[in-house]
Amino acid sequence: MDRFKLRKAEPKDVPDILRLIKELAKYEDMEDQVILTEKDLLEDGFGDHPFYHCLVAEDPSEQSNNNNGPVVIGFAMYYFTYDPWIGKLLYLEDFFVMKEYRGFGIGSEILKLLSHTAVKSRCSSMHFIVAEGNQASIEFYKRRGAADLSLEEGWRLFKIDKSSLLKMSSGPEE
Amino acid sequence: MHFKVRAAAKEDCKDISRMIMELAVYENMADQVKTSHEDLERDGFSPNPFYECLIAEVPDEHKTKDGYTVVGYALYFYTYSTWKGRSVYMEDLYVMPDFRGKGIGTGLMAKVAQVGVEKQCVRLQLSVLEWNKPSLDFYIAKGAEDLTAKEGWHFLRFHGQTLDTLAKEAPKD
Numbered sequence: 001m002d003r004f005k006l007r008k009a010e011p012k013d014v015p016d017i018l019r020l021i022k023e024l025a026k027y028e029d030m031e032d033q034v035i036l037t038e039k040d041l042l043e044d045g046f047g048d049h050p051f052y053h054c055l056v057a058e059d060p061s062e063q064s065n066n067n068n069g070p071v072v073i074g075f076a077m078y079y080f081t082y083d084p085w086i087g088k089l090l091y092l093e094d095f096f097v098m099k100e101y102r103g104f105g106i107g108s109e110i111l112k113l114l115s116h117t118a119v120k121s122r123c124s125s126m127h128f129i130v131a132e133g134n135q136a137s138i139e140f141y142k143r144r145g146a147a148d149l150s151l152e153e154g155w156r157l158f159k160i161d162k163s164s165l166l167k168m169s170s171g172p173e174e
Numbered sequence: 175m176h177f178k179v180r181a182a183a184k185e186d187c188k189d190i191s192r193m194i195m196e197l198a199v200y201e202n203m204a205d206q207v208k209t210s211h212e213d214l215e216r217d218g219f220s221p222n223p224f225y226e227c228l229i230a231e232v233p234d235e236h237k238t239k240d241g242y243t244v245v246g247y248a249l250y251f252y253t254y255s256t257w258k259g260r261s262v263y264m265e266d267l268y269v270m271p272d273f274r275g276k277g278i279g280t281g282l283m284a285k286v287a288q289v290g291v292e293k294q295c296v297r298l299q300l301s302v303l304e305w306n307k308p309s310l311d312f313y314i315a316k317g318a319e320d321l322t323a324k325e326g327w328h329f330l331r332f333h334g335q336t337l338d339t340l341a342k343e344a345p346k347d
Contacts, residue, residue: 021256021257024256025256025257030257033257033258034256034257035257035258035259036255036256036257036258036259040259044254044259044260051252051253051254051259051260052254077254077256079252079253079254080224081224081251081253081263081265082217082224082225082249082251082265083265084190084194084207084209084214084225084249084265084266085194085198085203085206085207085208085209086206086208086209087208087209087213087217087224088217088224091253093253093254093255093256094256109344111340112340112341112343112344113344115332115337115338115340115341115344116340116341116344118332118337118341119337119338119341120341123337124208124333124334124337125331125332125333125334125337126331126332126333126337127329127330127331128329128330128331129327129328129329129330130327130328130330131325131326131327131328132326132327132328133326138328138330141330141332144332144336144340145332145335145336145339145340146330146331146332146336147330147331147332147333147336148328148329148330149328149329149330149331150322150327150328150329151328153303154303154304154305155301155302155303155304155322155329156301156302156303156304156320156321156322156323157299157301157320157321157322157327157329158299158300158301158302158313158318158319158320158321159297159298159299159318159319159321160287160297160298160299160300160313160316160317160318160319161296161297161317161319162291162295162296162297163317164316164317164318165287165290165291165295165297165298166287166291167317168280168283168284168287168288168316168317169284169285169287169288169290169291
């Protein structure tokens, strides 16, 4: 295909976004870890307090099965975070193009549009994480100038699960 | 020592800015701090804040030699996991050196955890420099798992010139 369109996601895109989230999770061998539902995505992305923003890529030459317009073939989910040293950042949470649509420059165009959004929103940096086993993605980003802060500066990502959060938050009050 | 943890107000930004610089010095990265207390005021206390902050205060009789009663802070924001939904990310946790070992860091973090749970967050994330053993020990004792070690996650970024270069090539509206 030689033409595709990038646009902001709308509430009607939620089923497609979830479909692509699951495809990306499958690609990372973690499909069973997706517990998010369409209802969550709708409330969290299009409610009073959006927790994320989303871009979708569609193929105008292919109509979707459910009369929703052109088929959605890729997406990028992002939100704004904050670095107390430099201010606002754009954080890229998920970025995926369907397998059959790769190699046409769609991923590159999404990345450029995200960068433009970052600069327009006064962000000095765009951050994201990649699993070290995902060489294809690491190469994709490094070719475009990305720096690996875990390697260069020694940053390690940690998580604390809900059960530990509950334990912490119910500790003795001062 | 008695201390109080409360949500930061706009007026606290000068203290937060002071402590941000102290934490940067501790991490050997002081020259990288570009934000002023005015930036913090604008970014944290407008209708669409980009972060939330808690501060730890001690009574006047325990103030620092420079006269400060605000002795610690935790700066955090909400993130989103496409697998699990709402999360809270704790960006900075800092207690002034003379006030450590008194439960203030634990108190600040417990309050972040409480806020996160109230907002239906499924987890809290944070990052630590690999050489920072006291911090690594502190978080691991609270149940933190090192996802970089366990799952191989690395932080990447496009910054400054590399970001501008990409942005210039974006498709026009």
